Amino acid sequence: MKCLRIYATPDGESHFGEVEIPTQKxxxxxDAAPFDVTASYPASRVRFSHIPAGMRQVEWHTVPDRVLTVRLDGSVEYETSDGEVRTVGAGEFVLIEDTHGKGHLSRHSPDAQTVLWISLLSGLDEPL
Known part of the structure; x- marks a missing residue:
């Protein structure tokens, strides 16, 4: 399973990447057919946020800790400091790890949005 990632390099620039999350059947x-499941990952907290309609752009910012965001509705366009832009819609998730440096931009859809934030202790590197 692939996961979009936003990360910062030592020079503070932010970039997009992908993380491959291993699964097993x-x-x-x-009586149920097997399906793909990942390992469990340690998390320190789970938060929900409601982004009101009309909030368009959040200035350059970083995240305080590694966070996996799951967009439940609406969409967002992320831009990294290298100029690359990606759109994330409802049902998609992003691992955001740019805890230092210039950060990223978030341009929200005009509709209200609900986002699940899962603070991961070690990203998706070390499952339980």
């Missing part, structure tokens, strides 16, 4: 019930 798991059957959750003896």
């Amino acid at each position: 798991v059957s959750v019930h003896p």
